Amino acid sequence: MKEELTRQSIQLFERKGFNSTSVQDIVDSLGVTKGTFYYYFTSKETLLMDIHLSYIDDLLSRQQKVLNSNASCGKQLAEIVEMLINDIQTQGSNVRVYFREMRHLSEENSRVIKDKRRLFHLTIEQIIKEGIEKKEFRENLKPKMTTFAILGVTNWSYEWFDPSGNISPKELATMYMDFILHGIDIGGMNDECE
Known part of the structure; x- marks a missing residue:
């Protein structure tokens, strides 16, 4: 039931936004009582924090697997970029809630997520x-x-x-990596652009 509450909440948060979604909306959409919700989560923000922690912890774990592969730096970077783009296809609603709704976390919870995001950032650096x-x-x-x-x-x-469009997540990640590693100028930065 906790997974169902989380899954349904992510859908509602994506569609209506965190502030416009009530606990009543969540339980009504599943046909359960508020007591069921509060059995798993002490508040709507606790649920939002759970969503954020679940996503960033999974991201950090997958990033660590890339680092443990001992591939070249370029290959590691490409795998991380592809992982982020692929998440739009596999976890689209979750990704949108993760990026759009963090502002609704308390200062203390926000700091925890920001520290984990910083770790992800520093690893790429x-x-x-x-x-x-x-x-x-x-x-x-x-x-x-x-x-x-x-x-x-x-x-x-x-x-x-749109992962269902003409370009797949892998193709977009490849385009990004080409841009990141090679830029768009044939011979590097030219004098006119400096």
């Missing part, structure tokens, strides 16, 4: 630093800014990317 040291990536890259750019491009995709 470390991959880029290591790639520079191993001469896989350009030495003039700024790892922190490059990480922000990668996450900005991939994380925002949930707003517009």
Whole structure:
């Protein structure tokens, strides 16, 4: 029942937003009582925190598996980008709630999620630093800014990317990686753009 409550809540939060969804809406959609809801969650925010923790902990676990693969830095980065884009297909509603509704967490809960997000971010930054040291990536890259750019491009995709459209998640991830690793200029930055 906890999984059903969570699944239905994610659908409602995605469609109506966290603030516009009441506990009554959630239990009515499943035909259960409020007592059932409060047996599993002490509040609607506790449920939202559970949704956030579940997603970010799973993301960190999958990121760690990529790191443990001992693949090249470029391959690790590509796998992480593909993982993020693939989540839009496999966990679309969850991804949207994760990014859109964090602002409704208390300061204490928000800090916990932000710390975990920062760990995910810092791991990507470390991959880029290591790639520079191993001469896989350009030495003039700024790892922190490059990480922000990668996450900005991939994380925002949930707003517009339709996995059932003409481009698959794998194709979009490949396009992103080509852009990230090679840019769009034939010979690198030219004088006119500097």
